[in-house]
Amino acid sequence: MLQFSFSKKLLIWAVCAIGILMAAPNLFYTSVEQSNDAEATLATGVPATPELTAIAGQWPAWMPSALVNLGLDLRGGAHLLAEVQVEDVYAERIDSYWPEVRDALRAERVTIGTIRRQDGADTDLRVRISKPEAMDTALAKVRALASPVASLSNVGATDIDVSAEGADIIVRLSEAERLATDQRTMAQSLEIIRRRVDEAGTREPTIQRQGDRRVLIQVPGIGSAEELKELIGKTAKLTFHPVLSRTSDPDTRVQSRQILLPDAQDQGLFYVLEKTATITGDHLVDAQPSFDQNNQAAISFRLNPTGGRVFGEYTASNIGQAFAIVLDEEVLSAPTIQSHIPGGSGIITGQFDVAESTKLAIQLRAGALPAKVVYLEERTIGPELGQDSIDAGALACIVAFITVLIFMVLSYGLFGVFANIALIINVGLIFGLLSMIGATLTLPGIAGIVLTIGMAVDANVLVFERIREELKGGKNPVRAIELGYERAFSAIIDANITTLIAAVILFVMGSGPVRGFAITLGLGIVTSVFTAIWVTRLVISIYMERRRPKEIEV
């Protein structure tokens, strides 16, 4: 029992050494972090300046350089949980079927009569035919437009549901198509949020999809959740519409396929516009902050070839007419077309300041969010509070650690020292593992480490108490130690597995800081069992071999 084969000894020491080596960079957190950043900058191909090389050299390249990630509550930053209003997209999707439906029905004019699009719920496409008796023919024609949806769960499903209501044909998105649309909307939203956050140059943002329609955004180092929200900002949906009239009455009734939108600055001004946009933000290839001829902040834009052609044709045939530049349901400006604008570039004026035009240009360049986002949860932690938490947590850790060390020596003497060696290695292993798996350390996570320090000695205590009992029973030292380990084993395993069960459930069910706690608690259990069973025993075995004491006192 007390004899270790050479290979086993080597394995135990190797595990300890690797763990502590992995943990080492965390002792020099700031300089390692700077060095890592500098190396990352160099890796992007930036020419090496002496300063950069010097910073990169702060930490030797042959040492492991993975650090424990600090959670938002320790580093400071902002956290947002956003929900994407995926339904927003349904109206647009169904709208895009209109030309097809119209053309298909027009071909059957003789049997079904004239057709007219009706206003209805946004998610429906409603078409009235003047000869309702031919409804079956009309339905068959529209149904023929349906195409299959590629999805795993709905084999054979098509994209639209077509039904009749009196003289109206109603086209809706099918359930399968809605799911597929949701998936696309989420993927796009995620991508665009990521681009917008990245454009602002913040470091290590976390942008994750959660569940069906949520996005978790965590950005360390940013001042507040409000700032982050402004960065992600508006939908930034840019469209150009022909202007039909201006009015000051917000209750103006508009005809079907027209919309009434307010002016962005002028409180009492409203525009009646054609609902269908001439140009949309999808045609945009570039947007930059710039200035207009009056030196006012503005945004210059460039359209792709298709957009440029449409814009050119439209301006050529509508000289003298006004068109509205609409951003997120507000009219930024409504200039009158002076001349044909070829080439597809132009400038958007409005009452911006430079900061706004810069932000808006970023958002336009990153692309419009396909749907609105609503924020369900937002948290801001100031960097000072984070630093305070680190300091407080570190102090508590150290005090707890030293007190437990002293307490163990007082209670178990030399064996207490053995347990302490294991405890020190244990903490090293926890940090090593945390760095290795790239886990995130949170404030509750620090609490988990402190708790582990308290509980880690438990396995050793179990063994030592057992050894005492065996010694009292008249066994010789070696035999007592062997029996102590043997008999305490099942209690150690059972007791730790039950705690591990709780930690695993916390990890699976928890989120954010709670999850951080579960990680350190779980790792702490594993490492404390390892150190108690192998490391302490190995140390005791070495002691017994070297000294061969006739009597031991535990």
Add this chain to the structure above:
Amino acid sequence: MRLKLVPSDTSLDFFKLSKMTLGASALAMIASVVLFFMIGLNYGIDFKGGTTIRTDAQNPVDIVAYRAALEPLGLGDVSITQVIDPAAQLTGATSNVSQIRIEAQEGAEAATVETIKAVKNALIEVDPTMSFPQIDSVGPKVSGELIQTAVIAVVLAISAVLFYIWLRFEWQFSVGAVAALVHDVVLTIGVFSLLQIKFDLAIIAALLTIVGYSLNDTVVVFDRVRENLRKYKAKPLKDVLNQSINETLSRTVMTSVTTLIALISLFVLGGDVIHGFVFAMIWGVIVGTYSSVFVASAILLRLGVKRDWDKIDDGRAGTQFANIDA
């Protein structure tokens, strides 16, 4: 000279007063349930929705003035408390920190930028030195889900443990252990109701840790019971239990003390952000230690254990699959 928290040989009778202790535990549990329904928990925004703002200023916290400044904003229920940090008091550092809680606003999921700006401006007018190191806002939709997940997590943890103990011991042990767990969780909820400490997500984590810790203790005692049942086949169950508890008493106290040392240093030095969390765990360690002796074992004694297992199998009484050897 060794530090000994417990004399080397004890032979205390833990069941002499078992009627009283079980009665007291039952009473405390009933009281907790009553408190829970009468006063209720002081749910944090994680579970209720709303916004909390932490303020930090050079001047002392003036709750009355803060309240007066926020009154005109019409935010509904607003609670303002001063945050007291024992570490700061020890070192004599000034800490003028307060925590302002605003209920979830009608119609909005999380707080709007405007609401937060209005609150900040109103407070800065009272005290221009004020900064806002932490702002949390949780919408009612998420908070509802968080409650649900938390309850599921606790129930899941207890059932998983019930199953594990049943696998490793006999069902009577399992019932005893789980009774102790429920006892600990209920009493913790009672204390949080009574003292009105903020009950948030971190407390759920603490509850689950208490479950783990309490069990740890119970399992160690039970492990010894299992062993002694094998050893002393004729001894009455009560004596076996008493002997097992006495034999493990030294370890029980040692581990509780080292854990408490760690937790108390965290409570005093770890900053006010995790106070509630650490308090729950300190409470849990004390209650958990008590319950593993006075609830788990007492219930095991009342349920009895089948003693003639060894006649059928190979002498491993009180066990089903415990064939682990070191």
